[in-house]
Amino acid sequence: MSDTIWDTLRGQHDALNGRRILEMFAADPRRAARFSATADDMRLDYSKTLIGDAERAALVALCDAVGLADRRAAMFAGDRINETEHRAVLHTALRNPEGGPVMLDGADVMPGVCDTLARMGAFCDAVRNGTRTGAGGAITDVVNIGIGGSDLGPAMAVQALAPCHDGPRCHFVSNVDGAQIHDVLDGLDATRTLVIVASKTFTTIETMTNARTARDWMEAGGGDPAQQMAALSSATDRTADFGIDPQAVFGFEDWVGGRYSVWGPIGLSLMLAIGPGGFAEFLRGGRAMDTHFCQAPWAGNLPVLLALVGIWHHQVCGYPTRAVLPYDQRLARLPAYLQQLEMESNGKSVAMDGSRLAVPSGPVVWGEPGTNGQHAFYQLLHQGTGVVPCEFMIAARGHEPALDHHHRLLIANCLAQSEALMRGRSLDEARDRMAAAGLEGAELERQARHRVFEGNRPSVTIAYPRLTPFVLGQLIVLYEHRVFVEGVILGINSFDQWGVELGKELATSLGPVVDGTQSAGTRDASTAALVDFLRAHRG
Numbered sequence: 102m103s104d105t106i107w108d109t110l111r112g113q114h115d116a117l118n119g120r121r122i123l124e125m126f127a128a129d130p131r132r133a134a135r136f137s138a139t140a141d142d143m144r145l146d147y148s149k150t151l152i153g154d155a156e157r158a159a160l161v162a163l164c165d166a167v168g169l170a171d172r173r174a175a176m177f178a179g180d181r182i183n184e185t186e187h188r189a190v191l192h193t194a195l196r197n198p199e200g201g202p203v204m205l206d207g208a209d210v211m212p213g214v215c216d217t218l219a220r221m222g223a224f225c226d227a228v229r230n231g232t233r234t235g236a237g238g239a240i241t242d243v244v245n246i247g248i249g250g251s252d253l254g255p256a257m258a259v260q261a262l263a264p265c266h267d268g269p270r271c272h273f274v275s276n277v278d279g280a281q282i283h284d285v286l287d288g289l290d291a292t293r294t295l296v297i298v299a300s301k302t303f304t305t306i307e308t309m310t311n312a313r314t315a316r317d318w319m320e321a322g323g324g325d326p327a328q329q330m331a332a333l334s335s336a337t338d339r340t341a342d343f344g345i346d347p348q349a350v351f352g353f354e355d356w357v358g359g360r361y362s363v364w365g366p367i368g369l370s371l372m373l374a375i376g377p378g379g380f381a382e383f384l385r386g387g388r389a390m391d392t393h394f395c396q397a398p399w400a401g402n403l404p405v406l407l408a409l410v411g412i413w414h415h416q417v418c419g420y421p422t423r424a425v426l427p428y429d430q431r432l433a434r435l436p437a438y439l440q441q442l443e444m445e446s447n448g449k450s451v452a453m454d455g456s457r458l459a460v461p462s463g464p465v466v467w468g469e470p471g472t473n474g475q476h477a478f479y480q481l482l483h484q485g486t487g488v489v490p491c492e493f494m495i496a497a498r499g500h501e502p503a504l505d506h507h508h509r510l511l512i513a514n515c516l517a518q519s520e521a522l523m524r525g526r527s528l529d530e531a532r533d534r535m536a537a538a539g540l541e542g543a544e545l546e547r548q549a550r551h552r553v554f555e556g557n558r559p560s561v562t563i564a565y566p567r568l569t570p571f572v573l574g575q576l577i578v579l580y581e582h583r584v585f586v587e588g589v590i591l592g593i594n595s596f597d598q599w600g601v602e603l604g605k606e607l608a609t610s611l612g613p614v615v616d617g618t619q620s621a622g623t624r625d626a627s628t629a630a631l632v633d634f635l636r637a638h639r640g
């Protein structure tokens with residue numbers, strides 16, 4: 102049945118025939134309202150796209166054709182929907198401390214979740230109120246060492262919620278490039294810094310290398326690793342081997358995927374920064390979006406609609422990328438966070454059953470905060486030969502009342518960009534401008550052509566009152582479930598990441614070649630020559 106719907110969608114795309122978004126607004130005075138939806142105080146406006154009633158009906162039909170409701174129920178019920186790793190997918194339980202039981206294999210996981218959350222709260226309170234100190238006194242700085250899902254979520258959220266910070270300063274080290282840990286540790290007091298080693302597996306080479314370097318730095322600087330190191334991991338045997346005090350180890354289960362883990366122990370740095378109360382609000386926002394996702398009808402369901410718009414633009418229209426454009430400087434790391442969430446989840450070529458995907462998988466996701474992006478790559482968004490669907494985000498209010506004139510400008514810029522992408526500027530309008538500037542003849546024509554904007558370029562806008570912990574929770578879960586819905590429609594397992602393994606294996610085997618303890622042997626000629634070049638220049 103879904104094959105027929107894909108055919109319908111492709112047919113609808115072929116039949117667009119120069120349809121203009123602006124004309125759709127002219128034909129339907131209620132379009133803005135009819136192609137928007139809300140969840141609590143968050144609004145998703147997808148009216149500035151070429152999706153009309155017929156296209157929306159076909160897209161919504163996809164949800165039923167693929168059995169989305171059953172898949173959603175299976176996820177929340179703890180079924181092992183991550184079939185290639187034989188795991189349940191229950192990160193939703195982490196943001197459910199105030200909800201009911203969540204059963205997995207006949208046992209309620211919530212007592213364990215709540216117990217860990219309470220331990221995290223007590224630990225954070227002790228660090229924040231100075232009861233748990235370093236060798237030199239109260240903790241002033243926290244360094245979270247982790248990579249991928251053990252870094253991007255907390256790093257993004259800590260930056261996003263800066264106005265709520267009332268705890269120690271938080272820093273993040275992810276890259277194995279020694280430059281990063283050097284620059285982060287430089288200037289910190291080793292006796293008053295807490296180092297958190299965040300790694301689900303506690304084997305990730307980058308994280309373990311950085312963790313050892315941090316421990317050496319702490320010892321050399323007079324700090325006390327027994328008192329000043331914590332671990333966030335599923336592998337409590339390995340954290341013990343590393344020598345981390347079990348009281349400072351916060352574990353989580355294999356049903357929490359790395360890129361979905363900010364809601365539990367991996368969020369410890371966020372909790373340290375904003376306090377257990379702020380963290381609880383963050384969970385509440387996430388939970389509110391879970392409830393909305395489970396209860397709202399498809400056509401009024403924000404994660405579903407965002408997914409369907411994504412499917413329309415990438416799989417149906419064939420636009421290869423999408424841009425995430427938060428008009429919110431504190432969401433600067435959101436595009437990087439979403440790159441992992443979306444591309445590690447849905448960047449696959451094989452369907453759950455092992456067959457080759459019949460439709461393209463997830464798009465390339467990229468972006469930068471506005472207005473900075475406007476002065477960098479928006480030229481291409483407006484006049485490039487390809488179309489990049491854009492996802493704008495904007496708050497009604499900032500956190501700096503005295504700077505509200507900045508925020509009004511921010512709003513105006515955000516709305517202006519989506520309007521400009523849609524409206525464009527015709528050749529006649531460009532000619533009029535050139536004529537008004539005094540140009541004539543061939544020069545007028547030449548200059549006018551450079552000033553044409555095709556327009557009709559699609560975007561969605563996500564608007565919210567203010568970037569609070571609750572709203573950030575909503576926003577992340579909006580995207581998490583968007584990824585889930587897209588994955589279900591494409592038949593993908595969104596919860597494994599086999600594509601990262603090969604590079605890790607080859608890096609391990611290249612180590613001795615780079616050291617010079619092994620020859621390049623049977624490696625390809627390019628790799629062998631690059632090893633020679635780099636070794637020659639290492640002195």
Ligand SMILES: O=P(O)(O)OC[C@H]1O[C@](O)(CO)[C@@H](O)[C@@H]1O
Nearest residue numbers: 249250251300301302305359601
């Ligand atoms: O938390 P860990 O086990 O160190 O893994 C870090 C990251 O590595 C990956 O497994 C692969 O990049 C991610 O999925 C994960 O978030």
